[in-house]
Amino acid sequence: xxxxxxxxxxxxxxxxxxxxxxxxxxxxxxxxxxxxxxxxxxxxxxxxxxxxxxxxxxxxxxxxxxxxxxxxxxxxxxxxxxxxxxxxxxxxxxxxxxxxxxxxxxxxxxxxxxxxxxxxxxxxxxxxxxxxxxxxxxxxxxxxxxxxxxxxxxxxxxxxxxxxxxxxxxxxxxxxxxxxxxx
Amino acid sequence: xxxxxxxxxxxxxxxxxxxxxxxxxxxxxxxxxxxxxxxxxxxxxxxxxxxxxxxxxxxxxxxxxxxxxxxxxxxxxxxxxxxxxx
Numbered sequence: 001x002x003x004x005x006x007x008x009x010x011x012x013x014x015x016x017x018x019x020x021x022x023x024x025x026x027x028x029x030x031x032x033x034x035x036x037x038x039x040x041x042x043x044x045x046x047x048x049x050x051x052x053x054x055x056x057x058x059x060x061x062x063x064x065x066x067x068x069x070x071x072x073x074x075x076x077x078x079x080x081x082x083x084x085x086x087x088x089x090x091x092x093x094x095x096x097x098x099x100x101x102x103x104x105x106x107x108x109x110x111x112x113x114x115x116x117x118x119x120x121x122x123x124x125x126x127x128x129x130x131x132x133x134x135x136x137x138x139x140x141x142x143x144x145x146x147x148x149x150x151x152x153x154x155x156x157x158x159x160x161x162x163x164x165x166x167x168x169x170x171x172x173x174x175x176x177x178x179x180x181x182x183x
Numbered sequence: 184x185x186x187x188x189x190x191x192x193x194x195x196x197x198x199x200x201x202x203x204x205x206x207x208x209x210x211x212x213x214x215x216x217x218x219x220x221x222x223x224x225x226x227x228x229x230x231x232x233x234x235x236x237x238x239x240x241x242x243x244x245x246x247x248x249x250x251x252x253x254x255x256x257x258x259x260x261x262x263x264x265x266x267x268x269x
Binding site for chain 2: 009100101102103104105106109134135138139141142171172174175178179
């Protein structure tokens with residue numbers, strides 16, 4: 001999968017060393033951490049080890065999300081090898097305080113899905129959501145995801161294909177095009 | 184000054200887009216102050232405001248529209264009159 005990838009004033013790009021402490025603090029914040037499948041606190045040393053290993057990780061895509069060149073969040077994309085079709089699992093968070101719960105967060109989800117369907121040519125996107133996380137359920141539904149099943153741990157599995165995604169965002173096409181215009 | 188029908192229409196759009204009772208909408212309502220006003224609702228809100236008032240908002244105005252009062256200010260730039268001078 002190829003980075004950087006930009007749309008809507010946003011960009012997915014490789015994680016840089018100057019990102020990692022900010023990402024760590026966002027990841028460890030109660031708001032983000034409480035919704036993660038792995039809620040372990042990340043130390044500075046663990047974060048540095050994680051960053052040092054990114055180049056050797058040929059399976060997953062780790063990307064910083066920027067808006068107008070400013071770091072706002074992070075996404076990890078994992079192809080699911082156990083599936084017969086091409087399914088990519090996404091895990092995304094927005095950490096920048098200004099954009100938490102903001103439409104820029106939703107546009108980040110549109111960006112990630114667009115990347116996976118257009119560039120990575122995946123058949124389905126999948127998100128694993130903790131059962132009580134109504135915000136994430138609603139966010140994913142806004143992107144065309146529907147509940148597809150449960151994980152063995154009881155978490156909600158949500159999926160969308162390209163058609164479902166495009167249909168879900170079609171009411172916002174005019175807005176999305178405006179965000180594609182150069183500033 | 185008295186409120187115009189435009190304010191009533193604005194409140195109705197917020198009520199519909201955020202799926203909240205219209206009595207919960209006033210100028211002080213801010214994004215992230217209620218769980219219903221999340222990132223998805225923000226997109227719905229912008230689309231419905233543009234349709235209801237027949238305007239096309241600029242990118243920065245969309246980003247900065249973080250309250251009912253801000254929406255009034257932004258829509259006023261497009262000629263929507265929320266107040267009637269007596």
